[in-house]
Amino acid sequence: MTHTMTRRVVMAAAAVTLAFANPVAADGHQVMDEINFLIPGGAGGGWDGTARGTGEALTGAGLVGTASYENMSGGGGGVAIAHLIENADSLQNTMMVNSTPIVIRSLTGVFPQSFRDLTLVAGTIGDYAAIVVNTDSDIQSMNDLLAAYRADGMSFAVGGGSVPGGLDHLVAASVMQAAGEDPTAFNYIPYDAGGAAMAGLLSGEIQALSTGFSEAVTLAQQGEVRILGVTSDARVPAFEDAPTMKEQGLDTTFVNWRGFFAAPGLSDDKLAMMQDAVAKMYDTPEWEEVRARNGWVNIYNNGDDFRSFLEEQEQVIGDLMKTLGFL
């Protein structure tokens, strides 16, 4: 999760949220007495930060009385999911944080459950993906990149901070697919963290890098890398210079989300309370402070929207992984 920790403040998003800010009086609006956050990884990781930040904003804004956090690592998140399902009756106030890997890992069978076995609360934050090159590079656009790849073949190396079949690889492969290339043919070089991959790009070992957008923005603003394409629908206000994949004729979008899940069979009342708390949180200054500090982008997806979003993502990722031969 290292590369999710190095996220950058995406300032313009702050301005957008502030503009819609509808001051919710902190007092007297408490929605829930307590929430227990279940974190499927250890203290200090990306999931941990998301849960603690959300809890901080919820309690700070007075939407929730008290928040507690429980780390339960193991099995790439599988241990915590199993715990939430097995002890559903006694975990009525528990929200588990998770992110895109829950979709990938249940597809590859790392754990037998999927998001369908849980109650969906909401997707809360996210990040787009981006393809970047060194500023010194001759490559100016995605078309240049594809041309360079067609000319050089296997000696054109594209790196990423994930395993083959992980997020960064899937993004690069879907871009290749959208360009009409064979998504299995390009030379993908995996690194174990986003930082190491970025060092690989800057040292000239790889020619292009697939990475998280907010991470790329940090280095782009310092003039170290050039963002060739971002996987959003429209240009991101935080960094208008970065063109989207779509406007370059590559029909591919991708959001790496993070969100919350609850125990299966949760009563509608409880679920409504949780969703209400999260929805109201976006308008509070406390959330804005946490969000800005961590450089998160608000991507709000409630209940059924969240479900259809996940189903679509599962479909897209599943198809891609089949093409790549992972499934």
Added chain:
Amino acid sequence: MLEGIFIGLEAAFSVQNILMVVAGCLIGTFIGMLPGLGPMSIIAIMIPVAITLGDPAAALILLAGVYYGAIFGGSTSSILLNAPGVAGTVATSFDGYPMARKGQAGKALTIAAVASFAGGTIGAILLMIFAPALSSVALLFHSAEYFALMVVGLSAIAAFAGTGQVAKALMMTILGLILATVGEGALFNMPRFTMGMLDLQSGISFITLAMAMFALPEAMFLVLNPARGASGEGSGKITNLRFSREEGKAMIPVIGRQSVQGFFIGVLPGAGATIASFLGYAVERNIAKGEEQEEFGKGSVKGLAAPETANNAACTGSFVPLLTLGIPGSGTTAILLGALIALNVTPGPRLMIDTPEIFWAVIISMFIGNLVLLVLNLPLIPYIAKILSIPRNYLIPFILFFTLMGAYIGQNNATELLLLVGLGVMATIFRFADYPLAPLLIGFILGTMLEDNFARSMQLYRGLDFILERPMTLGLLVLAALLVLLPSYRARRARKRAEGVADGD
């Protein structure tokens, strides 16, 4: 530069900031002593506190105090209990623990504190002078060189291959490398060799293995053989802080070399403090003269000073890619990067131009952090060392408890503890049969990086060509071979000569 120093001093020196650094050092030292809570998690925990301070200089100073405190605290548990809580202090326990067992715990802690201070301070001086120029050094290494560097790091195992023990040390190294292949790696999206166990999915955690290999067998030996207690041998001297003039003299060149070497290894984003400490240990052992070389692994002053200097200098060096390129080389610097960004400071090539006061505040905070740590901890050492003179009936349950807690805190996964006990029993049996365990841990720590970097290089060059095409890779591999072969050649020749003399008699 002078101007910069003044800017930094101005930013750093205030009553509030001095209190910050003192508080940071104390918090870091105490929490760092708990195995399982390394600098990374402590800094992660302290970041919200630091951010509420609002002032980037004050926040950085607090975090620097915590950082250095945590590193020193980690060395403490390595030395006293043979329980290295983070990978960077594994090499510290190689000679630190034997010293403590000889009843010289106080001296060992003092050496660690002094070496850390020197490494950190010299590192900060190097950072101050060379940081802008070093950003290109940080990018000098490709995967091929990192692979070669890991091979050099593996040569540290030679220190544990005593006469007639070479095959055993190799066997343990291979076992360590094998254990490193368990779980999810960077090569493939399916975990390897988990035998269907969900808890092995993310691999065996470092802390579990370190506690099982080092801390648990030692605790078991204390139980098995009551005469082994440290107080039994050292009769009351354990709180003695002093090291002799000769020992001090022996340490100076080690500290000088290792602070520079460690710093440069730290500058490389793919290496870091752990590699620096192993390389520091390996190099110092191999250039040490006959008798001193024999001492390594048995409580050598040099063997303790080398990794302690190197890992602190490397921690300082890791700020080079962080500040000048905005690239985090380690988990800890990744978290620090997050903190800087939250404080509206964007590290990168423009940092020195746009906000020079931040750069200088970081440098000054390092000097202050190191100094305060030394001043605060030297008087505390006698009390820390006294832990070992707690009666056995009380001490041993607590050692066992801390050993287990290291793997449990923050994870809440009890299966990890069962794994720890199982591996610990295995390690105890290995120790009975005279198998050295340090090579196992070295192999485990370096294994993943060795494999990943090798695979990347092979994939980039479509074969082994990188060894010949990249002179630095070849150079490092040759160096590794020399480090392993030269001492054993020298030893063999010395033995031959000695035997010759004996035969002649």
Added chain:
Amino acid sequence: MALDRWIALIFVTFCCIYGYAAFFTMDQLLPPFMQRNPVWPSTFPKVLAVLGVIVGMIVLLGVEKAEDQDDAPSATEINYRRLGDYKIGQALMLLGLMVLYALMLRPAGFLISTTTFLVAGSAILGERKFHVMIPVAAVATGFVWYLVQEVLGIFLRPFPFFMGM
């Protein structure tokens, strides 16, 4: 056969199983495009398995000439030939206690299981001054819990599961 050779034998067996897994069970899972890569996920394990068997055999067969280690074993060094002199019962009981502690931690909560562990541990070692040990253990447990949970904010389930939280 000495203990170290028995271990080498087990190690060689282990390497064979590991090698079998690496050579025969891993590669068919690999997607076709990754099979073009020079290094496969199974490459490193294969090399290790072979090296492991070779090195293990060297130890097993005693190819390497071991130095005579007949310096009189010091009272504090550990030697399995003197196993009979050691407090092996205590050690085994402590190991059992650690396993029990691991199993108890979740259901019984941190406070109860840790206090019990510390008191039982010292009792196994022969401590009989329970009026000292029990308060010491309780205070230490409370202190660690307070530090970890309240000060550092890292979750550590304090009470048994059925008591909530």
